[in-house]
Amino acid sequence: MRIVLNGDCMETADGATVETLLQQLGISRERVAVELNADIVPKAGYEKQLLSDDDKIEIVQFVGGG
Amino acid sequence: MAETADKLIIGGREFTSRLMVGTGKYASFEQTARALEISGAEIITVAVRRVNLDRSKESLLDYIDPKKYTLLPNTAGCYTADDAVRTCRLAREAGMSDFVKLEVLGDEKTLFPDNEELLKAAKILVAEGFTVLPYCSDDVIVCKKLEDLGCAAVMPLGAPIGSGLGIRNPYNIRIILENVSIPVIVDAGVGSASDAAIAMELGCAGVLMNTAIAGAQDPIAMAEAMKLAVIAGRLSFKAGRIPRKLYANASSPLDGLIG
Numbered sequence: 229m230r231i232v233l234n235g236d237c238m239e240t241a242d243g244a245t246v247e248t249l250l251q252q253l254g255i256s257r258e259r260v261a262v263e264l265n266a267d268i269v270p271k272a273g274y275e276k277q278l279l280s281d282d283d284k285i286e287i288v289q290f291v292g293g294g
Numbered sequence: 295m296a297e298t299a300d301k302l303i304i305g306g307r308e309f310t311s312r313l314m315v316g317t318g319k320y321a322s323f324e325q326t327a328r329a330l331e332i333s334g335a336e337i338i339t340v341a342v343r344r345v346n347l348d349r350s351k352e353s354l355l356d357y358i359d360p361k362k363y364t365l366l367p368n369t370a371g372c373y374t375a376d377d378a379v380r381t382c383r384l385a386r387e388a389g390m391s392d393f394v395k396l397e398v399l400g401d402e403k404t405l406f407p408d409n410e411e412l413l414k415a416a417k418i419l420v421a422e423g424f425t426v427l428p429y430c431s432d433d434v435i436v437c438k439k440l441e442d443l444g445c446a447a448v449m450p451l452g453a454p455i456g457s458g459l460g461i462r463n464p465y466n467i468r469i470i471l472e473n474v475s476i477p478v479i480v481d482a483g484v485g486s487a488s489d490a491a492i493a494m495e496l497g498c499a500g501v502l503m504n505t506a507i508a509g510a511q512d513p514i515a516m517a518e519a520m521k522l523a524v525i526a527g528r529l530s531f532k533a534g535r536i537p538r539k540l541y542a543n544a545s546s547p548l549d550g551l552i553g
Contacts, residue, residue, distance in 0.1 A: 234344040253347060259355055260345055261387035266380075268387050286344065288384050292326060292354050293341025293370050294316030294455070294504030 229281040240279065247274040249285070260289050300528065302499055304337075304477055305393060305425035305446040307364065311336045312494065313524040314366070314479065316504025320513060323357040329507055330358065333517040337364045339395055339502065341371070342385045360389070366427065368395040373408065375415035382419055394419065395449070395481075395502075397429040405455040405482075409436045413443065420444040429481050432466040434473050441474045448474060449481035449502060452493060456505040458485025461492050471497045487516075487523035494527025495535070 229242055233249075240249055246262055246269050262269045263286040269277050279285070302309040315335040320326040330338055340354065367385030372378040375398060382394045398415055400408035407430050419426050425446045430436050432450040440448050450470055453459035460483060461467060471478050477499035484490050484503045493501045501524055510516035 234347070253345075255345060259353070259388065261342075261384040263380075263384065268383055270387065286384075288342050288388060289345045290340040290354060290365065290367060290385075290388060291343045292317040292320065292323075293368055294318045294339055 229279070231279055231282070232284045234286055244279045245275055246277045246279070246285075249279065250274065250287075253287075255287065260287050262287050300532070302477065304427070309336045309364070311521075311524075312500040312528055313490070313520055314339065314481075314500055314502040315507060315517070315520075316502070317354060317358070318504050319508040323352060323354060325513060326354065326508075327357040329513045329517040330363070332514055332521065333507065334521045335363070337366050337393075337502075339366045339368050339504070342367050342369075342381050342388065364393060365389050365391060366393050366395045368429075369397050369415075371399070372397065373399050373411075375411040375418070378411070378415040379418050382415075382424055383422075386424065392423055393425045393427070395427050395429060396445075407431055407451070409433070412436075413439055416440055416443045416445055427479070432463055432470065434466070434469045437470045437474050437478070441476050445476065447477040447479055447499070449479045451482040452480045452489065453483025455482040456509075457483055458489075458506060458509075459483055460485055460489040461496070464492065464496055467493070467496050467498065484520075487519040490520050490523040491527035491530070494524055495531050497531050500524070 230237055231240055250257055265284050302312050311334045313333055313335050314337040315333050316339045317326050369378040369381045372381055378398045386392055398408050398411040400406050409431055412428055416426050416428055420443055427447045427449055428440050428445055429449045437448040452461040479500040479502055480493040480498050481502040484506045490501045507513050507516045
């Protein structure tokens with residue numbers, strides 16, 4: 229299926245969850261926050277949260293800033 | 295002695311250092327980490343941005359231990375209350391802390407706060423349990439409104455962000471200090487150590503800066519200078535300065551002069 233991740237389209241497997249997406253991207257869940265269609269997905273829900281075609285996902289982290 | 299007893303309390307948390315430092319604009323992550331260490335800062339600001347999907351690139355938190363510092367995520371780059379609130383919610387989820395530096399900007403050229411949107415965002419965030427530290431104008435009315443909304447501190451600007459112009463209106467900062475009871479932290483505008491000392495001598499609870507350190511020719515040396523300036527300014531404020539007088543007042547006794 230096709231999702232929109234941080235503004236760019238990408239392919240991910242059917243049945244993917246937030247957890248499997250993070251694994252696919254090699255991102256540690258500890259240091260990020262995830263939004264699915266503008267709602268925050270709590271960390272405890274990553275494994276259960278299924279993704280659907282055309283979902284818009286934002287994954288953010290802390291970067292240097294003032 | 296004076297320093298150890300003189301704690302800064304924000305949102306129920308106790309801090310020894312009154313210098314808060316940003317983590318942007320350094321030449322490298324190594325330099326960021328070293329400058330933070332030397333500055334003695336306990337609260338450091340970070341921005342919230344999309345992850346870099348190129349995992350070969352390192353990130354800030356590979357160099358900075360989040361357990362060692364209180365991370366203060368900012369809402370830099372937000373121009374509406376909605377964007378700022380959304381960013382704060384993401385920051386809380388990423389950092390598992392409710393401390394946020396709330397900034398809602400009004401204009402790209404000045405980066406001055408949009409106080410109307412700021413108040414709107416502060417109200418929502420306080421209701422959602424955030425510990426809100428808002429970057430705001432050096433305007434006592436806005437500061438009082440932010441205090442009434444339940445913000446943990448107010449952070450009036452000394453001058454525009456990154457300008458290094460110093461404390462442009464010390465009288466406004468004094469008026470704010472006299473009229474709010476939450477900590478007043480000068481955020482933005484500091485260029486040199488003397489600017490930081492002036493903010494502290496006015497009676498501010500702390501100073502937050504980024505460019506003044508990161509943009510200095512030697513950021514590590516400037517980090518130390520800022521640490522000492524904030525300590526010196528605080529001690530000077532607590533010690534109570536002499537009144538200003540127009541004419542001289544001799545320091546040496548007049549009795550016993552020869553001749």
